[in-house]
Amino acid sequence: MLRITFRQLEAFHWAATLGSVNAAARHLFVSQPAITARVRELEGILGHALFARSQQGVQLTAAGDELFQQVQQLLKAGEEVERRGGRLVPPLAAGLRLGIDESQHL
Numbered sequence: 001m002l003r004i005t006f007r008q009l010e011a012f013h014w015a016a017t018l019g020s021v022n023a024a025a026r027h028l029f030v031s032q033p034a035i036t037a038r039v040r041e042l043e044g045i046l047g048h049a050l051f052a053r054s055q056q057g058v059q060l061t062a063a064g065d066e067l068f069q070q071v072q073q074l075l076k077a078g079e080e081v082e083r084r085g086g087r088l089v090p091p092l093a094a095g096l097r098l099g100i101d102e103s104q105h106l
Contacts, residue, residue: 003045006078011038012050013071016064020057 014024015035025032043050050064060068 004042005038008038008042008045009071009074011035012042012064012067013075015039015051015058016060016068019059023057 010028011024011034014027015021018024018027021035021039022032025035028035039050046063046067048063049061050067051058052061
């Protein structure tokens with residue numbers, strides 16, 4: 001059973017990319033505690049610290065750096081699925097036909 005969620009990976013990715021949990025929260029339009037919780041859940045599942053945390057922000061650990069490379073590929077794949085998925089649904093196309101029943105004409 002897969003316990004890792006896309007939201008956890010996304011939170012990790014943006015915290016790593018922006019170097020700050022607060023910046024990741026602003027970027028994703030969620031609270032800082034939500035980002036922290038997602039990253040801590042991910043660390044718990046994987047059994048490794050992914051960040052070295054300090055007053056200045058976060059820096060990837062060796063395990064975090066390895067995961068970051070994999071997550072970048074996963075996020076690109078997710079973007080591709082979204083892009084292709086939009087083409088699978090045909091655009092709405094319909095016609096409207098109007099008629100008049102002349103037998104009820106005054």
